[in-house]
Amino acid sequence: MTRRLLAEFVGTAMLLIGVVGSGIMGETLADGNVAIALLANAIATGCILYVIITTLGPVSGAHFNPAVTLAFILRGEIELPLAAKYVAVQVAGGIVGVWLTHLMFDQSILQISTTDRTGIALWSSEVLATFGLLFVIFGGLYSRPEAVPTLVALYITGAYWYTSSTSFANPAVTIARSLSDTFAGINPVHMPLFIVMQVIGVGLAAVILPLLFLDQDD
Known part of the structure; x- marks a missing residue:
């Protein structure tokens, strides 16, 4: 139990270091070119996802990701008490990861984002982004389990570009990014609806994915 929770904490912290740190570095070096900053952000996020999924x-x-944990609850593959602990350490790890990133880049550790991210386009994007992430995970587990780290890394790297919200698809990431007034931030006022849309994405996945990826004996 302790090893599992520590892995979820460390992994989520490393994920946020990758997301926020690459956003800060990309924005600094891109000299106002948002496309280059986003490219750097996407590549670094995909890289860290591959590493932490493979190792942990x-x-x-x-x-x-609480959305992933919720999906496993709905599949009956993780018990609720353990899942609740997973979610708690994921959120805590994400926040600590943001704070460590601010420290590393010599910024104020405690921040609140002022980046507005709201509207039907971004909300619908988060539904689709979360559904897509779960499609990749459970499709990969069904067909090629050893490829899941690569599949998730590739999906998120691409989804930064083909979703209007840049594919948060993760409540813990959303909460943590609200505490960083940097390239990757989201205004805390707009955070709750992003999370609601992510949960809706989980619900859609719970209905649709079992029809696609049946047990091998079915």
């Missing part, structure tokens, strides 16, 4: 997957299952 055998320890905790490599959720690093």
